Amino acid sequence: MEKLKNYINGILTTPYSNNYLNNYDPSTGEVFTMIPDSGEQDVQLAVESAEKAFPKWSLFSAEQRADHIYRIAELLKRDLEKFAIAESMDNGKPVWLAKAVDIPRAVKNLEFFASAITQFSSESHHTGNVLINYTLRQPVGLVGAISPWNLPLYLFTWKIAPALAAGNCVIAKPSEVTPLTAYMFSELCIEAGLPEGVLNIIHGPGKTAGLAIVSHPKIKTITFTGGTKTGEEIAKIAAPKFKKLSLELGGKNPNIIFADCDFDKMLESTVNSSFRNQGEICLCGSRIFVEKSIFEKFKSAFAERVSKLRVGDPHKDDTDLGAIVSKQHFEKILYYIDLAGKEGGKILCGGKRVIPEGRCKNGWFIEPTVIEGLKYDCRTNQEEIFGPVVTITPFETEEEVMIMANSTEYGLASIIWTENLTRAHKLSSEIKSGIVWINCWMERDLRTPFGGVKNSGVGREGGVEALRFFTEAKNVCLKLS
Ligand code: NAD
Numbered sequence: 001m002e003k004l005k006n007y008i009n010g011i012l013t014t015p016y017s018n019n020y021l022n023n024y025d026p027s028t029g030e031v032f033t034m035i036p037d038s039g040e041q042d043v044q045l046a047v048e049s050a051e052k053a054f055p056k057w058s059l060f061s062a063e064q065r066a067d068h069i070y071r072i073a074e075l076l077k078r079d080l081e082k083f084a085i086a087e088s089m090d091n092g093k094p095v096w097l098a099k100a101v102d103i104p105r106a107v108k109n110l111e112f113f114a115s116a117i118t119q120f121s122s123e124s125h126h127t128g129n130v131l132i133n134y135t136l137r138q139p140v141g142l143v144g145a146i147s148p149w150n151l152p153l154y155l156f157t158w159k160i161a162p163a164l165a166a167g168n169c170v171i172a173k174p175s176e177v178t179p180l181t182a183y184m185f186s187e188l189c190i191e192a193g194l195p196e197g198v199l200n201i202i203h204g205p206g207k208t209a210g211l212a213i214v215s216h217p218k219i220k221t222i223t224f225t226g227g228t229k230t231g232e233e234i235a236k237i238a239a240p241k242f243k244k245l246s247l248e249l250g251g252k253n254p255n256i257i258f259a260d261c262d263f264d265k266m267l268e269s270t271v272n273s274s275f276r277n278q279g280e281i282c283l284c285g286s287r288i289f290v291e292k293s294i295f296e297k298f299k300s301a302f303a304e305r306v307s308k309l310r311v312g313d314p315h316k317d318d319t320d321l322g323a324i325v326s327k328q329h330f331e332k333i334l335y336y337i338d339l340a341g342k343e344g345g346k347i348l349c350g351g352k353r354v355i356p357e358g359r360c361k362n363g364w365f366i367e368p369t370v371i372e373g374l375k376y377d378c379r380t381n382q383e384e385i386f387g388p389v390v391t392i393t394p395f396e397t398e399e400e401v402m403i404m405a406n407s408t409e410y411g412l413a414s415i416i417w418t419e420n421l422t423r424a425h426k427l428s429s430e431i432k433s434g435i436v437w438i439n440c441w442m443e444r445d446l447r448t449p450f451g452g453v454k455n456s457g458v459g460r461e462g463g464v465e466a467l468r469f470f471t472e473a474k475n476v477c478l479k480l481s
Contacts, residue, residue, distance in 0.1 A: 003034045004179055006042055006203055007186030009049035010196025015204070016041035023179060026092035026323035026330075027314050029362035035179050038204035043171065043212035046200035047219065050142050050169035053197030058139045058167040065165055066114035071192040072185075073110035076103065079188070083181055087152060090178040092323030092364070093277055094314045102154045106181075109157040112446045113466070117165035120467050132478045137471040139167030140221045140244060144213040146206070146234075148226045149175035149325050150280040150386075156182050159223045160199060162466035171200045171219060173210055175226075177326055179203045206230065214238060221470070224248070228384075228410075228455045235458075246459035246469055248282075248451055250384040251412030253433070254405035255285030255441075256395075259294045261417035262439070267298075271305050273415060273441040275368045278321050279388040280329075283413045283435070283442060287381055288392045289401050295394040299348065299372065302392070306368050307349045312356040321388055323363045330364035333387035337369055340380040345371040345391065376404040384410065398427065406432045412452035415441050434460070 003020055005012035015036035022031040036042070057065070076083065083106075084098035093102070124134035145159040156174050163170050174182035186201045202209050206226075214222055214237050224234055225248040238245050255273055257266055273285040290298045314322035324330040330353075337351050350369030355361055368388040374380055381391055395401040405414065413435040418424050421438075428436040434452040437443065447463035459469060 001031070001034055004036060004183040004203055005186075006036050006038055006046075007183075007189065007199070007201040008042065008046045009052075009200070010190065010194070012186065012190070013045075015039075016045075021176065021205070023090070024326065025089050026325055027089070027360045027363040029327070029364065032089060033180060035176055036203040038202045038209040040208075040212040042202050042204075043209065043216055046171045046202055047142065047216055049197035050171055050200055051218065053195055054141060054169045057169055057195060057198045060167070062117045062120070062165075065167065066118055068192065068194055069110050069114035069161060069165060072188055072194065073107050073114070075188045075192055076107050076110065076185070079184075080104070080107070083153065083184060086180045086184060087178075088314045088322065090180040091149060091152060092314060092325050094316075094319045094322045096317055096319075097277065097322075102151060106153040106157040108446065109154070109161045113161035113165040116162070116463065116467060120166075120464070122473070130480055132480070134476050134478075136474040136476060137468070138474055140470055140472050141168060142219045142221070143168045143170045143470065144216070144219040144222045145170055145172040146210050146213065146222070146224045146226065147172070147174055149177040150277065150282070152178040153181040153185065155225050156185070158461065159225070162461075163223065163470045164199060166467050166470040168221070168470055169198050169200075171202060171213055173202050173204070173213055176203065176205050176209075211237075217241065220244060222246070223461075223469070231457070244469070246461065247457045248461060249412075249455060249457045250386070250410055251282045251452060251456050252287060252382065252384050252408045252410045253283060253285045253413045253415065254431075255288045255415040256401055256405060256417065256427070257288065257290045257294070257298065258416075258418035258420070258423070259291040260419045262419065263294070263297075263301075265439070266417040267301055267305065269441050270302065271309070274390045275306070275309060275321055275388050276442075278324055278366075279368075279390070280325060280386055281442075282386075285413075285415045285441065286385060286390050287376075287405075288390055289395050289404060290392060292394045292396050295392075299392060303348045303370055306370055309368050311354045311365050311367060313358070313360045321365075321368060323360070323365050324387060327364055329387070330366065333366055333385060333389060336380060336383070336385045336387075337371075337389060340371045340374060340389075340391070343374055343378045343380055345374040345380060347371055348392075350388070377407055382408050398423065402427065402430055409455040410452065411454035412456035413437065
């Protein structure tokens with residue numbers, strides 16, 4: 001069975017412990033690769049190699065760094081098909097989805113930040129003819145980048161591309177649940193001739209490898225995407241060491257549907273925003289609020305569409321929902337479906353495990369599930385489930401729906417469906433989230449700020465926000481004689 005390797009100092013290496021962990025294909029429940037069980041010693045080696053690489057990499061011109069990143073992007077485009085199949089095997093998502101979204105977006109992340117760094121500028125402030133203040137934007141040094149399993153290569157590159165483009169050296173850790181495409185990415189970096197030590201990729205569990213990155217005194221900047229609880233643990237370690245932190249955390253996003261919306265467009269998009277990627281996207285709208293006058297119409301049209309979604313083998317082109325990423329996560333989702341029943345919810349459709357015929361019979365699959373009849377403040381409606389489960393709740397007034405929408409500890413994204421733009425603007429300003437989509441979902445312009453409020457995170461990624469995060473502002477004040 002293939003054993004993945006760490007990527008340290010430009011070469012593929014075995015972990016110091018010489019121990020490996022099982023990596024499962026969630027669509028079959030079988031182990032298909034082994035992951036390095038890395039820890040402090042591996043991180044230490046990565047830090048030493050990054051420190052050696054930093055002076056030269058940070059002094060390259062922006063164009064030189066961009067050229068290196070473009071080269072990796074080219075190779076990734078060449079291998080798109082191979083990466084998409086690997087992403088699907090690791091995560092359970094349909095191959096067509098990885099081909100259409102995950103891997104193309106990883107290419108785009110690299111290309112976007114390679115280009116963005118050549119356009120990056122800083123401020124200067126003039127006071128009469130006497131004082132000139134100008135701001136240098138210098139790389140922060142060594143960056144620790146930790147990413148989750150739901151959009152593995154997509155989110156991994158979303159972090160490392162701006163960090164590298166800005167002149168930093170990176171020690172990155174993909175999720176131990178989905179390490180494969182990050183490993184394949186390290187092979188591409190070698191082929192592309194990325195200078196050794198500039199990017200180091202360490203595999204292993206969060207509690208050992210992840211913790212070693214967060215705690216290392218030489219890594220002063222951490223970019224993390226994952227669960228809110230993990231974000232809290234990281235912040236506790238980073239705060240007393242005064243590390244720069246970007247935290248992209250959990251969500252429980254409202255999807256608010258008014259009677260005056262374009263119903264067909266809304267319905268199509270709401271099926272996607274509920275169940276795309278098995279509902280395992282932090283931006284999915286898991287709490288659907290529908291204006292009372294169209295609640296019954298929505299309920300029957302939505303349930304009809306959802307019950308037609310096909311769950312099963314991620315290799316099939318007509319599969320809508322693939323496997324849930326891990327057995328542990330599969331059990332967590334089923335627990336919440338059960339809880340919803342105990343809290344008085346009625347399952348409109350779905351709610352059960354799916355056992356496909358053939359090679360996927362032992363995989364972890366769950367029907368897309370729609371639940372009604374729950375109070376907005378019950379646990380099912382407050383806690384992040386992160387799976388193919390949505391609730392639907394009627395509302396009568398804007399005030400009422402704003403109270404329900406803003407009631408959770410999270411504030412990542414919101415969706416509003418209305419043709420009344422005055423209302424859309426008003427509610428966008430009142431809603432407590434970092435991202436608002438009006439009459440659409442998941443439309444992404446990489447120049448825009450990305451991130452959440454409340455317990456959904458601290459800081460913003462995307463465009464210039466990311467380049468600012470990965471650089472230190474130094475003001476220089478010059479007095480003219
Ligand atoms: P997770 O927090 O369990 O793990 C995320 C990463 O952190 C993994 O690489 C893991 O190994 C590592 N990790 C775990 N414990 C650690 C520790 N103590 N120290 C350092 N690293 C540690 O999250 P997950 O289950 O992989 O991902 C799902 C979560 O991610 C959901 O809550 C989802 O909402 C969130 N998410 C947020 C965004 C966003 O942009 N806000 C995007 C995607 C996913």
